[in-house]
Amino acid sequence: MRQSSLLPGGFETLEPFAEFWAADTAAKRAHCRDISNESSRQDFYDAAVRLIPLALEYLDTRPLAELGDSEQRLMRLVLSFGHVAMAVELQGSEEAEHAQWRPFMQITTTPADR
Amino acid sequence: MNELHQYQKPESAEALALGTDPVPAGPYYQDDYFALERESIFKRTWLNIGHVCELPEPGYFIVRELDFANASILVTRARDDVIRAFHNVCTHRGTQLVATDSGKRSTFTCPYHGWTFNNTGELRGAPDFERFYVEKQDCGLHEVSVEVCAGLIFVNLDPSPTQGLRDFLGPFVDQWEQLPVARATTYSEYVYEINANWKLTYDNFQENYHLRFIHARSGGGGAVGEENPFGYPIRYGFHGDHRTQEIWSNPSPVLSDTQKFAFGKLIPALMQKDALQHPFGRSYWATFPNLFMIGTPTQPFVHYVMPVSARKSRGVIRLYWVGEDTNASERFGREFSMTMARDVHSEDRRVIEAAQRGLNSGALEHIHLQSQEVLLRHLFTRVDEKVQAYKKALAGGAV
Numbered sequence: 371m372r373q374s375s376l377l378p379g380g381f382e383t384l385e386p387f388a389e390f391w392a393a394d395t396a397a398k399r400a401h402c403r404d405i406s407n408e409s410s411r412q413d414f415y416d417a418a419v420r421l422i423p424l425a426l427e428y429l430d431t432r433p434l435a436e437l438g439d440s441e442q443r444l445m446r447l448v449l450s451f452g453h454v455a456m457a458v459e460l461q462g463s464e465e466a467e468h469a470q471w472r473p474f475m476q477i478t479t480t481p482a483d484r
Numbered sequence: 485m486n487e488l489h490q491y492q493k494p495e496s497a498e499a500l501a502l503g504t505d506p507v508p509a510g511p512y513y514q515d516d517y518f519a520l521e522r523e524s525i526f527k528r529t530w531l532n533i534g535h536v537c538e539l540p541e542p543g544y545f546i547v548r549e550l551d552f553a554n555a556s557i558l559v560t561r562a563r564d565d566v567i568r569a570f571h572n573v574c575t576h577r578g579t580q581l582v583a584t585d586s587g588k589r590s591t592f593t594c595p596y597h598g599w600t601f602n603n604t605g606e607l608r609g610a611p612d613f614e615r616f617y618v619e620k621q622d623c624g625l626h627e628v629s630v631e632v633c634a635g636l637i638f639v640n641l642d643p644s645p646t647q648g649l650r651d652f653l654g655p656f657v658d659q660w661e662q663l664p665v666a667r668a669t670t671y672s673e674y675v676y677e678i679n680a681n682w683k684l685t686y687d688n689f690q691e692n693y694h695l696r697f698i699h700a701r702s703g704g705g706g707a708v709g710e711e712n713p714f715g716y717p718i719r720y721g722f723h724g725d726h727r728t729q730e731i732w733s734n735p736s737p738v739l740s741d742t743q744k745f746a747f748g749k750l751i752p753a754l755m756q757k758d759a760l761q762h763p764f765g766r767s768y769w770a771t772f773p774n775l776f777m778i779g780t781p782t783q784p785f786v787h788y789v790m791p792v793s794a795r796k797s798r799g800v801i802r803l804y805w806v807g808e809d810t811n812a813s814e815r816f817g818r819e820f821s822m823t824m825a826r827d828v829h830s831e832d833r834r835v836i837e838a839a840q841r842g843l844n845s846g847a848l849e850h851i852h853l854q855s856q857e858v859l860l861r862h863l864f865t866r867v868d869e870k871v872q873a874y875k876k877a878l879a880g881g882a883v
């Protein structure tokens with residue numbers, strides 16, 4: 371038997387990605403994108419792309435302040451997905467080059483961090 | 485076919501009045517020119533350094549460094565709700581009073597000998613003060629001029645500014661007060677350091693000529709398209725030292741799946757907060773000397789470029805939002821919007837530094853500006869006017 375689930379029911383297939391991608395601030399999520407490699411981004415993207423709308427629908431049913439641990443983790447994965455989508459859908463083969471320049475734009479604070 | 489694009493029209497009289505000659509390159513890298521800009525412009529102009537949402541109630545304070553003047557500015561909101569600004573300098577022997585960049589505290593105690601100041605600036609207490617040869621009321625923190633417009637906090641290092649903020653901003657005041665930024669309660673922020681002159685940095689954001697080359701992947705083609713391949717704006721405006729453009733909107737922008745999805749998640753929240761519909765959705769304000777604002781509701785950013793030296797600057801980019809994240813969708817939409825803008829801006833930063841490296845060599849005496857770079861020409865013209873006037877005053881012994 372599994373001890374406790376990392377993510378809410380229905381999102382189990384994203385569990386393998388939680389440890390790396392469910393970072394707790396926008397700056398850390400951007401950093402995950404910077405240090406990831408192409409195949410790990412693609413794997414996460416492929417696994418998540420169809421679940422993201424469902425995850426937001428699910429999370430939207432409750433106030434952000436009341437998210438439990440597994441829901442919080444799902445929220446963070448959704449936020450990280452946005453960063454990864456920029457790499458996968460737009461930067462494409464230029465992503466590795468682009469990643470050298472992005473960290474100079476240092477994220478200091480966002481509403482999601484507070 | 486719609487109306488003619490700017491690049492197909494004859495240039496306006498206002499634009500042509502600025503001339504067509506190349507612009508000297510020296511002012512974009514030389515130390516002596518920067519020293520004159522610092523004195524004639526930055527030390528006597530209103531500069532945006534923050535927003536009232538950082539001081540939501542009495543007791544809050546922020547500290548901002550103005551490197552070009554070696555100044556640190558403390559901004560407070562006291563019990564009377566008034567926002568004040570001071571040099572962050574203890575009036576005993578000059579120690580920097582507050583070492584953190586923000587917080588909540590109604591008194592400030594100097595770490596050196598314990599002088600304590602109220603957030604209204606008065607010296608409230610000082611150990612063994614009887615042994616000094618001065619009165620407490622003469623030891624208040626040194627005030628800096630501060631004013632607010634549309635929630636944006638501006639300071640002016642001139643002890644008696646020649647113009648109040650509202651006169652300085654002119655027609656922008658009414659427009660900005662209709663924008664969500666005037667009601668903003670929070671923001672997403674990223675900052676950067678750049679080895680580049682402040683004008684060269686700022687200029688990058690005043691022209692669309694580079695969009696198709698530098699932002700081919702990240703840019704989304706919102707402001708360029710088949711009909712308008714170089715992204716000419718619909719219109720330029722010149723307002724004293726400031727300028728505006730109305731950005732052209734591609735009727736069929738190429739957006740990625742997640743871009744479409746994320747904006748779809750953000751838009752209902754913007755609507756609910758009455759932050760989606762306003763008359764300035766494609767407006768762009770370039771406020772002298774170093775501030776930009778964009779009206780785009782989904783990416784409402786405010787950006788300033790603070791000079792550090794002739795060849796070094798610091799930028800602050802904020803997307804101001806109304807209200808905290810109300811739900812997961814809004815949170816996702818906001819973070820994605822910031823991520824997109826940051827991808828674009830990191831491409832800008834890289835190419836601006838490359839331009840600076842070239843200019844620093846002194847190989848060029850002049851730079852050439854085309855008609856779409858007229859806002860760059862306007863900035864240079866306005867800067868140089870002030871620099872030359874200051875130089876003349878210096879030579880005449882008036883400064």
Ligand code: FES
Nearest residue numbers: 574576577594597
């Ligand atoms: S320098 Fe501040 S108390 Fe002495």
Ligand SMILES: [Fe+2]
Nearest residue numbers: 688698828832
């Ligand atoms: Fe750009």
